[in-house]
Structure formats: structure tokens, C-alpha cells
Amino acid sequence: MWSGVGDFLAMGGYAPWVWGSYGVFAVLLILEAVLLARRRRQVRDRLTRRLRRERADQVREVREA
Amino acid sequence: MFRKIPWFKFSSPPNFYWLADRLTPWLWGGAAILGIMGLYVGFFVAPPDYQQGDSYRIMFIHVPTAWMGMFIYLLIALYSVIFLTWRIKMADVMAIALAPTGALMTFLSLWTGALWGAPTWGTYWVWDARLTSTLILLFLYLGYMALHAAVDDREKGARAASLLALVGVVNVPIIYFSVEWWHSLHQGMSVTLTDAPSMAASMFAAMLLMTGACWLYSAAIALRRAQVEALEREAGNPWVQDELLGAEEGGDAATAAEASGDLQREVRS
Numbered sequence: 001m002w003s004g005v006g007d008f009l010a011m012g013g014y015a016p017w018v019w020g021s022y023g024v025f026a027v028l029l030i031l032e033a034v035l036l037a038r039r040r041r042q043v044r045d046r047l048t049r050r051l052r053r054e055r056a057d058q059v060r061e062v063r064e065a
Numbered sequence: 066m067f068r069k070i071p072w073f074k075f076s077s078p079p080n081f082y083w084l085a086d087r088l089t090p091w092l093w094g095g096a097a098i099l100g101i102m103g104l105y106v107g108f109f110v111a112p113p114d115y116q117q118g119d120s121y122r123i124m125f126i127h128v129p130t131a132w133m134g135m136f137i138y139l140l141i142a143l144y145s146v147i148f149l150t151w152r153i154k155m156a157d158v159m160a161i162a163l164a165p166t167g168a169l170m171t172f173l174s175l176w177t178g179a180l181w182g183a184p185t186w187g188t189y190w191v192w193d194a195r196l197t198s199t200l201i202l203l204f205l206y207l208g209y210m211a212l213h214a215a216v217d218d219r220e221k222g223a224r225a226a227s228l229l230a231l232v233g234v235v236n237v238p239i240i241y242f243s244v245e246w247w248h249s250l251h252q253g254m255s256v257t258l259t260d261a262p263s264m265a266a267s268m269f270a271a272m273l274l275m276t277g278a279c280w281l282y283s284a285a286i287a288l289r290r291a292q293v294e295a296l297e298r299e300a301g302n303p304w305v306q307d308e309l310l311g312a313e314e315g316g317d318a319a320t321a322a323e324a325s326g327d328l329q330r331e332v333r334s
Contacts, residue, residue, distance in 0.1 A: 001112070014119050014184055016180075018180075025130070025177065029282060037289075044309060
């Protein structure tokens with residue numbers, strides 16, 4: 001159907017519209033997934049630190065008692 | 066295998082978390098496979114349109130994102146009803162987890178629609194029924210998220226946002242039927258439940274594959290976001306401790322409690 005890579009990229013003269021659509025589509029979906037993975041890691045790290053601190057406090061309280 | 070899974074139990078956060086962990090890899094994988102197949106059929110099998118040339122290939126992401134924008138909103142409304150009626154907190158977690166992805170899909174349908182409109186209609190935007198009601202859908206998503214976050218008392222904010230989601234649901238049939246109810250620059254429905262699609266089979270196949278990919282992507286993202294949301298809300302609960310500390314200490318909260326009991330006895334003697 002396409003006579004080569006250049007022909008494919010030209011998209012029958014509609015390159016800006018087609019690639020502008022697919023480009024933004026791909027970038028935003030990947031960005032959403034990456035940002036969510038980062039937020040997940042941050043939340044897990046923050047909660048893990050807090051839980052560890054609380055548990056250490058408990059152990060200290062018990063030792064001091 | 067499916068019968069053994071107690072589905073009704075998944076309204077409890079720890080069971081939900083467990084299930085989401087097991088589902089998301091399959092959803093990601095499925096989305097990737099369907100997406101690659103959809104792009105292949107869309108760009109290398111489907112022929113150029115006899116009127117629009119290759120610009121119509123925008124349809125393979127325009128229609129799926131528009132469908133997902135409406136479908137996710139309906140899901141949010143459904144979860145809102147469940148939350149308001151039975152006060153099941155995971156229903157609110159699912160609703161708020163879906164909202165950013167629904168907003169993104171709606172934005173993408175407007176964006177791809179504008180870039181498709183420019184070469185075909187000669188304009189990026191017209192204030193006609195289909196486009197305007199879709200823009201309102203985007204604002205409904207943003208309003209829902211803003212209201213959910215704005216009120217300090219999470220329960221109150223969630224209830225107010227759920228009500229907004231329910232009121233706004235009338236907009237979805239307006240979007241869907243707008244091309245039949247009003248004269249519009251936007252073309253009519255090419256795909257309906259009753260008639261055969263008015264396009265070549267390969268074009269239809271590419272659109273369905275991309276719809277499947279967007280659906281699985283949205284499901285994976287929403288489950289992941291709901292997991293994070295549940296972790297934050299349930300931070301003080303034993304299951305979160307098991308989830309976060311369980312692995313590194315080689316045991317669950319029960320063994321940790323046992324260990325601290327041992328420690329107490331040790332200290333006392």
C-alpha cells in the first residue's frame with residue numbers, strides 16, 4: 001500500500017493532522033501511566049517509612065516500659 | 066477458576082487490592098497486543114478513504130477515545146449511585162480513580178476531532194451540538210474532580226461530587242444522539258447496534274481493535290489508581306501494613322504483633 005517510509009510518513013499529504021493526533025494520543029497515555037507509576041511509588045515509600053517509624057516507636061515504648 | 070473467586074468480597078479494600086494486582090498485568094498486556102494489532106490493521110491493511118484519503122485514519126483513535134469518554138462517565142455515575150445508596154467506599158474510590166482517565170479520553174477525542182476537522186471541514190472547531198456537548202463532558206469531569214478534592218471532609222466532598230456526576234449523566238445521551246437530533250457538521254453514526262457498519266471491514270476491525278486497546282488501558286490505569294487511592298485512605302489499617310511491611314519482615318501484621326509480644330515478655334523477664 002505504501003511505496004516506502006517517506007510515503008508512509010507523508011500520509012497522503014495529511015501528515016500534520018494524522019501524526020499530530022497519534023503523537024499527542026501516545027504521549028499523553030504514556031505520560032499518564034508514567035506519572036501514575038511515580039505517584040504509586042511515592043505513596044508506598046511514604047507510607048512504608050511512616051509505618052516503620054511507628055513500629056520503631058512502639059518497640060522503644062515497650063523497651064522503656 | 067472464575068467460580069471459585071468470591072466476587073462480592075472485592076468491595077473490601079484488601080481483597081480489591083489483591084485482585085487488582087493480579088488483573089493489571091493481563092490488562093496491560095492485552096492493551097499492548099490489541100493496540101499493536103489495531104495500528105497494523107489501521108495503517109497497513111485498511112485502504113485510504115475514497116473521499117478523505119489518509120486523513121480518515123484519525124478515526125481509529127478518535128472514535129475509541131470518544132466512546133471511552135462517554136463510557137467512563139457512565140461508569141462513574143454507576144459507582145456514584147452505589148456509593149450514595151449503600152455507602153460502599155470502594156465505589157467512590159473506583160469513581161475517582163476513573164475520572165482522570167475519562168477526562169483524558171474526552172480531551173483526546175476533542176483534540177483528534179479538531180485535527181480531523183481541519184482538513185475535512187476546513188475548521189478546527191464549530192459550536193455545534195456534538196462538539197459542544199463533548200466539551201461539556203470534559204468540564205463535567207474536571208468539575209467532578211475539583212469538587213471531590215475541594216471539600217476538606219472527604220466523605221462530604223465525595224457525596225457532593227457523586228451528586229454532580231449523577232446530574233451530569235444526562236449529557237451522555239445528548240452527546241450520543243446529538244447528530245440525529247440536531248443538524249450538525251459532524252457526520253452521523255457509522256456504527257450502530259442494529260445495522261451493519263457503513264465502512265469497509267478492515268476499517269471497522271481497526272476501530273474495534275483500538276477500542277479494545279483503549280478499554281483495557283483504561284481498566285488497567287483505573288485499577289492502579291484505585292489501588293493508590295485505597296492505600297492512602299486505609300493507611301492505618303492492618304492490611305496496608307501487611308502490604309507494605311509484610312514482605313520485608315517476612316511476615317504479616319499478626320507475626321509482627323506476636324514478635325512485639327515476645328519482646329514484651331523478654332523485657333519483663
